[in-house]
Amino acid sequence: MRQLSIVLILVAMALPAYALVTAPLSLFWQAFTAIGMVIAVNVLRRLHDYRWALAMMGLSVLASSRYLYWRLTETLPLGQEFNAWDLFLSLGLIGAELYAYTILVLGFVQTIWPLHRKPAALPADASQWPTVDIFIPSYNEPLAVVRPTVLAALALDWPRDKFNVYVLDDGRREEFRAFCEHVGVTHITRADNKHAKAGNINAALKHTRGEYIAIFDCDHIPVRSFLQMTMGTMLADREVSLVQTPHHFFSPDPFEKNLNTFRKVPNEGELFYGLIQDGNDFWDASFFCGSCAVLRRTALEEIGGIATETVTEDAHTSLRMHSRGWKSAYINIPQAAGLATESLSAHVGQRIRWARGMAQIFRVDNPMFKPGLNFGQRICYSNAMLHFFYGLPRLIFLTSPLAYLLLGAEIIKAQGWMVLAYAAPHVILATVTNSRVQGPFRHSFWAEIYETVLATFILVPTLLAVINPKLGKFNVTAKGGIVDRDYFDKDIARPYYLLFSLNMIGFAVGIIRLLAGSAHPDTLMLNIGWTMYNLLIAGGALAVANEKRQVRTAVRVRTKLQAAMRLDADSGAYLTDTLDVSYSGVALQLPPELTVATGDHIQILLMPERNDVWLDATVRRNSHGIVAAQMTEMSIAQESALVQALFGRADAWIQWRETQRSDKPLSALLNVGHYGLRGGRDFFQWFFRSVFTRGSRGAPANSA
The missing domain is CATH 3.90.550.10 (Spore Coat Polysaccharide Biosynthesis Protein SpsA; Chain A)
Incomplete structure (x- = not known):
């Protein structure tokens, strides 16, 4: 019934929404409307009842629909001054915007009312x-x-x-x-x-x-x-x-x-x-x-x-x-x-397989036409598959302002202030609404970095999978490896530093044109600002390509568990707490009653209230009241006890969710900007170091 109610409400709102989307307004009144929309969505964001989030979704869709209607009806480079090249580039950007709009709307429908299902009880009689x-x-x-x-x-x-x-x-x-x-x-x-x-x-x-x-x-x-x-x-x-x-x-x-x-x-x-x-x-x-x-x-x-x-x-x-x-x-x-996945190259390989597979399903078993599915299932599956076609749209967004800055192409035939008046509510409302809906699960602007990292790599596999679904094979994602040193992965980073370089050139040309005087300074400043944002996103991708050393074969998990320590089976045991635990070692608070030195053999009991299997270990470090010990060879019983204490607890991972911070868009933008600047700095350092040292695999990454 709740699903039916939502569908009926959407149908009832269709006619007035169409009138709002298509209403022609002057620059002043469009700017006034934009400011009103931004204020309204920020007021709604502060209301805790999730039903107000539905109102935010509706307002965001209205703003985005109005922007796209205006783009399609008033900004294409047509008419007496028709230019085929401008039109081609303009249609590319329009296509990317329509794709982003589709994903936005389908995403709102998909997450319109998260179910938060609770586990159902089992029969009291275990024999059943x-x-x-x-x-x-x-x-x-x-x-x-x-x-x-x-x-x-x-x-x-x-x-x-x-x-x-x-x-x-x-x-x-x-x-x-x-x-x-x-x-x-x-x-x-x-x-x-x-x-x-x-x-x-x-x-x-x-x-x-x-x-x-x-x-x-x-x-x-x-x-x-x-x-x-x-x-x-x-x-x-x-x-x-x-x-x-x-x-x-x-x-x-x-x-x-x-x-x-x-x-x-x-x-x-x-x-x-x-x-x-x-x-x-x-x-x-x-x-x-x-x-x-x-x-x-x-x-x-x-x-x-x-x-x-x-x-x-x-x-x-x-x-x-x-x-x-x-x-x-x-x-x-x-x-x-x-x-x-341990390395960016392995991560990219995994995502390529996912993207190719979803494109294959879209081609051979398209959920929009498959019999037996309900409306919601078609939407959810379709959005999951369409999501992996973001490669080309993301590259278009990262290069579109260069068409104006470097080529002089007018891909949006409109005054710069008018573009801002229509585009600003579209972007701001989508960002604020997604921030409210997605909360602690995705911080604003990070999706652009994720997509930029993968865009060039998934572009061809997804297109080929649509053309010929039998192309490609299943690749197992490697796990449990190490990264033996810091290095800049120049092979993975090639697309990122190409995008970064092009946007840097476009930014420099735009500044020169602005200083030299331009007939359309508002349009020029709009494209310069867009390019600055793209530089931060491309810089963030470069920062991700700066591989950091990971030499531990066993991952440390920071967790506080009750434990006991003793020197051997004949000595007294003392209660303490762990700081972190891995499959090969443990760090604990040293009980004040116990004295140990580096190299001493000790025994550790994790979760003594539920376990009686002692683990043998050797002290590797003892300072400031903290003991780091390495496990010695374990029997199956000891290994199983360690697994249960570290991984098998019913509440092992729930606390991780409880510590997640909710999104704040402005803070997230500053955070992304920080990594974008760092990536740009590391790129220039690597570039000049490579030119003068001609390193073979890639220069060591900056340690910052």
Whole structure:
């Protein structure tokens, strides 16, 4: 009923909205209207009830629609002074703006009412709980990455006779077989690697019998409550085919690592898992993300298993289940955590695969025309796929002011002040509204940096996937590696420093023209300002390409856990707290009653109220009341105890969400500007150093 009400309200508002969008106004009255809109949206932003956010969405769509109507009807370079080159460039910018408008509107519809679904209760009698097969697919990942996931899966809070753990080893490795045999899980292989991960899962389905399938990427370590948080929803509604939980990462991605924004600025995936999937859930359109999810076996069997026609087999699979009438659910509580990509090049490769896969689905199984989907599902899937076509529009936005500054092309045939009067409310209202809706999950202006980093790399794969969906193959994203030194990744950065250089030239030419006197100073200043913004965004992309050293093979997780320390089994134990924990070591507060020195052997008990397995360690550093200790070789029992303390706690990752800061657009703009300036500085330092030292791989990055 809520969905129907929203649709009816939108239909009722269509006619008056059209009148507001098309009303012709002079510069004075348009400026007056723009100021009124900006004031209104900022007043609405301060009202806490989410229904006022819906009013902000409507106002933003009105401002953007009015701008585009004006652009299409009054600013194209047509008429007696027709210039084919100007028209070509103008149509390119109009196309980019129409794309951005489409994504804005579809995004508002997609997140119009996030569902915030709560976990459903399980039957009190555990004998009524169903059987679950836990799949952990792997191909070329090292055993050190897979071991914690397997041990955490074995410790799930579920009757032991009602779940089985399977390692699906497409690498067919002997060490994996031996480990699985040692810990008591099943090692499954197949003769070939056809259809990559999808084929691996489908092959395992033939050898297992559980009523439900839980899937974890081999580096996604589940907390012990995973099945209890998800299976109740499955049992409460027999039409639910999928329960998805967020993908949470306990290590920084390349943006967070290279810009030092880990746990300060939401990462690229937070918007999707923090908000968009909740919005999808309102429309019964939350989709499978390949890991951290439970699927109903009967639903999978009905559609012939995991989809194999595209390289984003997860979203394609849920699209098919939805088209058959199956439902889905999203529980927005982190129930597993994994490793983010370590380097920018690996991150770019992963996103290329996602973009290509979504473009393939758009081509071969377009949700707008696929039978069986409801209105909301078509919108949510379409927006998810269209999002990955941002490559060309982003490049157009980054170069459009250069058409006027360097070529003299009039791609917007209008007075500069009039452009500002129409464009300002369009941009400001979209920014403020998205800030209100997206809150702590995406800070303003960061999307431009994310898209600029990836734009040139996803442009060709997405276009080729639309032309020929069979092009390309599934590439596994490498995890668990190291970056052995600071360096500027000049190979990845080539598009960024080209964009930065072009905008720098355009900015310099614009300033010279302004100082020399211009017939249209308002238009010139508008394009100079646009170019300055583009320089900051391109500079931010360059800053991300400044790879920072990461030599730890085990990621430190800053967490406060109760612990106990002792020198050996015969000595007294003292309670303390951890500062951080990793798979290979721990930092703790030194109990005042205990004296240790570097090189001493100690024993540590993590979470003593729930655990009795002591870990052996060697003191590596002792200063200012803090002890840093390195774990010695662990038995399976000790390793499992460490996994449970570090990764397996039910509340392990909830506190991370609670510390997220909400967005403040002006602060975010200053933040992005800071990194843009830093990237520009580092580019010039690298450029001059390269010219004079002619380094082979790339000069060391600035340490700042």
